[in-house]
Amino acid sequence: MLSALLKTMRPRQWIKNIFIFAALIFDHKLLQTDLLARTLAGFALLCLLSSVVYLVNDLADMDKDRQHPKKRHRPLASGRLAPRVAVAATVGLLLVALPLSFALEAAFGLIALVYLAANLLYSFWLKHVVLIDVLIVALGYLLRAIAGAWLVASAISPWLYICLTLLALFLGFGKRRGELLLMQNETGNSRRVLQDYSLPFLDELINLVATATVVAYSLYTFSAANLPANHAMMLTIPFVLYGVFRYLYLIHIKGEGGAPDELVLTDRPLQVTFALWGLAAVLILYLSPPV
Secondary structure, eight states, rough: HHHHHHHTTTTGGGGGGGGGGGHHHHHTTTTTHHHHHHHHHHHHHHHHHHHHHHHHHHHHHHHHTTTTTTGGHHHHHSSSOOOHHHHHHHHHHHHHHHHHHHHHHHHHHHHHHHHHHHHHHHHHGGHHHHHHHHHHHHHHHHHHHHHHHHTEEEEEEEEHHHHHHHHHHHHHHOOOHHHHHHHHGGGSSGGGGGGGEEHHHHHHHHHHHHHHHHHHEEEHHHHHHTSBBOGGGGHHHHHHHHHHHHHHHHHHHHHHOOOOOHHHHHOHHHHHHHHHHHHHHHHHEEEEEEE
């Protein structure tokens, strides 16, 4: 039962909360141990809160998941986890995570409430509204970055917020494409919103957002006020290009993309690209003088 509960909390997807470190890193505060500790605490709390969202989502979708070729193996849908245990865990996590969020920082606690409210609306309503479903997912990534900025009293470049939002939309539409491919012969048994999408429509959206992501990031590397004066950050553009191209390859050629977070954990080229981009960005930010 404990193993099933932990699986439903989806610790593999906690990697999404890494966006909380954006402000700490890009505002040149990574070496300040007190701010690093606050951000790590915020990361841990976001992991607990995201697990609350996953538990609620699986409870709400339990019957629908039983008709899905992959999701039917989830602990709640398969019967390995009793709903009462999931409900008790949800309440317990909320009673721990929310008070600690406000104790850490009042603004962080408010953002946590907005994050929970948005995801509850998503679980019970907005995930059935075409386009809005992906926009709400993108909002979740943006809220993580904003939460991190509040924790370190930082005002990171608006360009970075734009890039994060576009990246989230890119991954979100890629996920919808993967789901649609998986369920194209069983649309009646899939989530309703997939009936409002088509592969050509999603491909147009993915191409549009992919282009906007690369352009926005490129502009960020030489336009943001807190970047090195020698524009060395532009050296990280090839990593972003390859990451975008690799993801497009995976969803178009390999037919993957249903779960972008799992691709990051399983696709070695993507892992190497993200690692090299992160290393290059940190070295450039902290070894080159800012503007």
